[in-house]
Amino acid sequence: MEIFYTDLDNTMIYSYQHFIGADKRCVEVYRGREISFITEKTFELFNAIYQKINIVPVTTRTVEQYQRIDFGTGGFRYALTCNGGILLKDGCPDQNWYEESLKMTEDAREEMQKATELLQRDSNVMFEVRFIEKLFVFTKSNAPDKTAAMLQKHLDSTVADVFTNGVKVYVVPKNLDKGTAVKRFSRQFHIGQSIAAGDSLFDLSMLQAADEAICPEELAKYIVGKNPIVCKENELLSEKALERVLSRIAKTGGRHFG
Numbered sequence: 001m002e003i004f005y006t007d008l009d010n011t012m013i014y015s016y017q018h019f020i021g022a023d024k025r026c027v028e029v030y031r032g033r034e035i036s037f038i039t040e041k042t043f044e045l046f047n048a049i050y051q052k053i054n055i056v057p058v059t060t061r062t063v064e065q066y067q068r069i070d071f072g073t074g075g076f077r078y079a080l081t082c083n084g085g086i087l088l089k090d091g092c093p094d095q096n097w098y099e100e101s102l103k104m105t106e107d108a109r110e111e112m113q114k115a116t117e118l119l120q121r122d123s124n125v126m127f128e129v130r131f132i133e134k135l136f137v138f139t140k141s142n143a144p145d146k147t148a149a150m151l152q153k154h155l156d157s158t159v160a161d162v163f164t165n166g167v168k169v170y171v172v173p174k175n176l177d178k179g180t181a182v183k184r185f186s187r188q189f190h191i192g193q194s195i196a197a198g199d200s201l202f203d204l205s206m207l208q209a210a211d212e213a214i215c216p217e218e219l220a221k222y223i224v225g226k227n228p229i230v231c232k233e234n235e236l237l238s239e240k241a242l243e244r245v246l247s248r249i250a251k252t253g254g255r256h257f258g
Contacts, residue, residue: 002252003191004049004245005080005182005206007198008059012238013038013069020236028068036069038238045242046073052249056185058084058178058196058206060170062132063093083172083202084181085135097184098133101176105135108173111160112137115171118154122147126167137171144169163202179205195248197241212248214241 006012013027013036014020020039028036038046049055050073058080059066066081066088079088085105087097115137119129124147127140141147144164151162151171161177163170178198186194196203196210204222207213213220213228216237220228231240 002193002195002248003054003056003186005056005058005178005194005196005210006241007178007200007203007206008057008061008066008069009036010199010237011197011203011241012042012057014238025072027071030068038071039236042236042238042242043072045239045246046071049242049245049249050074053245054078056080056182058181058198058203060202063088067091078185080178080181080185082133082135083176084178084184085133085176087185100184102134104175104180105173108159108175111155112171112173115151115155115160118151119147119169119171122150125169135176136173139169140167141169142167165200165202177205178203179209182206182209193252195245197237199237212244214244 016035016037020037023040024037025040025043026034027038055076056078057076060083061081063081063086066079075091077090081088085098085101087094112131116129116131119125119139124141124143125139126142129137129139132138144167147169148162148164155162155171159174161172161174163172182194194210195212196206197214198207199216199219204219207215207223207228213223213226214231215228216231220230229244231237
């Protein structure tokens, strides 16, 4: 059986600040504001593959943030949230998966506490410092590159990674990455072939772990040992990825599980 692992933000959905054309529909409302969108073509492609192959979102979003999204095609049976630390089945967290995630990240707990204290003293930080589900640390900074450099100077890079995404700053245990999550999921559900789509360094390990990867040109150079499907600057990653999945289904027939 095949499976499609996909990042969400800037891969399948786009914020109101990202121009994707006028032919679009809202998929996320927050505090009464429409904040995330997909193109109508993306919606049509989702409908075409939804009943034919398992789509598993793999996102750094929290459970609450993930559950705000509605593609209008029906919910996904499975989703990996919190960078893979929490598995949702029919919208409910799998406790065994979460407890295993906590055990896997035990060696980074001290670094997460250290990162929290460093960020609380950082004058560039403009947001509360959150220890998300006891898995990773998150905040926002007016100078994210400076904040990241400060963290990298003081933290043990063998157990924790530092990422930035716009003003957002993350400190994440080495074992809490999307690649590890999809490998765990594939073992648990006996997945055969897999295809993955993502747009950022957060997604690199997932793209590397999948049998086939779809990503922007600037990320493709980091993928080793395979030739990813490259999304060019004038293309939309959501549409490129879903068209590729639909093409594979036409050849293999696709297959749902669980």
